[in-house]
Amino acid sequence: MKQFFGENYVHHGEIIQLPLDFVRQLCLKIQPERPESRCDKDMDTLSGYAMCLPNLTRLQTYRFVEHRPILCIEIKPKCGFIPFSSHVSQEIKHKVCRYCMHQHLKVANGKWKRPSKYCPLDLFSGNKQRMHFALKSLLQEAQNNLKIFKNGELIYGCKDDQECVSDWNELARHLKPFFFPSNGLVSGPHCTRTIVKELIHVITMTLLSSTDACRAGDMKTVPVSQGRSYCEASAFNKELVRNGKHKLESSGLPKDCLLYKTLQAQMLDMLDIEGLYPLYTRVEQYLEEFPEERSTLQIDGPYNEAFYEKLLDLSTEDDGTIAFALTKVQQYRIAMTAKDCSIMISLSPCLQDECSEQRPVVLASKSRFTFSVSVLDLDLKPYESIPHQYKLDGKIVNYYLKNVQAKDDPVMSSLFKENEDCTLVLHKVTLK
Numbered sequence: 206m207k208q209f210f211g212e213n214y215v216h217h218g219e220i221i222q223l224p225l226d227f228v229r230q231l232c233l234k235i236q237p238e239r240p241e242s243r244c245d246k247d248m249d250t251l252s253g254y255a256m257c258l259p260n261l262t263r264l265q266t267y268r269f270v271e272h273r274p275i276l277c278i279e280i281k282p283k284c285g286f287i288p289f290s291s292h293v294s295q296e297i298k299h300k301v302c303r304y305c306m307h308q309h310l311k312v313a314n315g316k317w318k319r320p321s322k323y324c325p326l327d328l329f330s331g332n333k334q335r336m337h338f339a340l341k342s343l344l345q346e347a348q349n350n351l352k353i354f355k356n357g358e359l360i361y362g363c364k365d366d367q368e369c370v371s372d373w374n375e376l377a378r379h380l381k382p383f384f385f386p387s388n389g390l391v392s393g394p395h396c397t398r399t400i401v402k403e404l405i406h407v408i409t410m411t412l413l414s415s416t417d418a419c420r421a422g423d424m425k426t427v428p429v430s431q432g433r434s435y436c437e438a439s440a441f442n443k444e445l446v447r448n449g450k451h452k453l454e455s456s457g458l459p460k461d462c463l464l465y466k467t468l469q470a471q472m473l474d475m476l477d478i479e480g481l482y483p484l485y486t487r488v489e490q491y492l493e494e495f496p497e498e499r500s501t502l503q504i505d506g507p508y509n510e511a512f513y514e515k516l517l518d519l520s521t522e523d524d525g526t527i528a529f530a531l532t533k534v535q536q537y538r539i540a541m542t543a544k545d546c547s548i549m550i551s552l553s554p555c556l557q558d559e560c561s562e563q564r565p566v567v568l569a570s571k572s573r574f575t576f577s578v579s580v581l582d583l584d585l586k587p588y589e590s591i592p593h594q595y596k597l598d599g600k601i602v603n604y605y606l607k608n609v610q611a612k613d614d615p616v617m618s619s620l621f622k623e624n625e626d627c628t629l630v631l632h633k634v635t636l637k
């Protein structure tokens with residue numbers, strides 16, 4: 206993933222050996238702390254190996270400022286484009302993004318209590334107004350897309366499935382010394398709003414800031430212009446339409462910022478899961494016939510130079526070969542990974558005379574910060590998860606069409622009203 210994001214933003218960690226007894230004890234200790242929804246996954250307690258990663262809630266580049274207070278904002282932006290593939294069978298997928306559709310299914314399944322107004326297409330638009338709206342929406346309903354840490358400790362966002370810290374006044378109290386160090390701002394709702402605005406501004410600027418070159422930088426996946434640059438379900442878009450404006454601005458992302466690189470990696474999903482699934486089936490059938498080929502085809506790695514070279518073929522013309530199917534499957538896995546990773550932005554206050562040209566600096570109205578950005582959770586999504594992706598895609602779209610779009614449509618909604626007359630009411634009956 207370093208090829209896509211750049212050397213400095215991906216921390217591959219180090220493999221370390223641990224005593225088995227320590228791992229067993231650790232597993233027992235963390236198990237009760239794990240969110241319920243994650244309990245289907247277990248820690249590997251038998252290998253005796255672990256990955257040691259740097260603490261990304263800390264600044265990554267300038268160790269000497271480590272003693273300073275540090276803020277870290279973690280954003281899981283999710284998929285920032287609407288599929289442009291001709292394999293898409295439902296028109297709605299060309300209009301409403303997956304995140305916005307998925308919100309309805311997640312609320313119905315009880316994963317979240319309320320839907321979020323966040324739409325990834327607003328964040329990835331590069332338009333400051335839309336980005337501001339997206340970030341504000343994340344602050345209103347953080348779900349698993351936003352966390353804020355102060356000195357490494359979670360101060361805002363969901364700890365687990367149940368417990369969420371989302372009090373803006375409390376957040377402002379934590380942030381005030383960072384943004385208004387010499388005070389001068391009275392507390393109250395105005396103060397809270399001002400601080401939140403400052404925070405959003407700083408996040409926007411860091412997300413749009415230049416990052417170092419990466420190897421895949423010249424790899425033109427797909428121009429953003431090919432798909433729709435806004436999502437019809439975005440609350441920002443709906444508000445514009447209500448106000449009689451129909452053209453949504455998309456300023457485009459600077460080509461060297463981390464959001465742009467993330468989006469390019471996501472866009473390696475060129476065929477959409479609907480176009481990809483038959484290719485996955487082709488690979489599966491081939492493997493059934495020639496199981497010994499699995500390692501030659503590098504299905505499970507090694508993710509080396511040869512693997513990377515194959516990813517560079519961006520053609521979408523299917524020549525019926527296994528090679529074509531496999532390339533698309535592996536590109537899809539990269540895209541999936543980029544759709545589910547998190548961006549960590551660490552900020553540490555600095556004084557004007559301490560800021561040199563070598564250090565990236567972001568300015569707020571009354572303070573300035575040195576910062577670092579990193580990408581987290583970049584282990585490649587497994588080949589085996591493709592059938593699950595295919596099923597989930599169908600579920601998300603069908604749920605949306607049945608329960609959301611149908612209700613917005615006047616003809617369908619009258620059908621629903623008629624159906625309401627047929628509601629079966631169950632009464633409790635006491636048997637004597």
Ligand SMILES: O=P(O)(O)O[C@@H]1[C@@H](OP(=O)(O)O)[C@H](OP(=O)(O)O)[C@H](O)[C@H](OP(=O)(O)O)[C@H]1OP(=O)(O)O
Nearest residue numbers: 242243281283307349541542544545586590594597
């Ligand atoms: O499919 P999605 O979009 O729901 O993404 C899953 C995430 O749900 P989200 O939508 O972000 O709430 C999901 O997030 P949570 O664990 O629910 O916070 C995981 O990141 C999951 O990845 P993996 O299967 O654990 O490797 C993610 O699964 P993958 O699709 O990335 O495999």
Ligand SMILES: Nc1ncnc2c1ncn2[C@@H]1O[C@H](COP(=O)(O)OP(=O)(O)OP(=O)(O)O)[C@@H](O)[C@H]1O
Nearest residue numbers: 243246258259260261262263279352547581582583
């Ligand atoms: N190196 C790190 N530095 C700081 N925080 C981290 C680091 N790695 C993970 N985290 C925190 O832990 C959370 C979960 O991490 P991550 O998503 O990588 O785990 P996972 O592999 O998906 O978890 P699971 O074990 O449940 O499968 C992240 O969202 C982040 O808040």
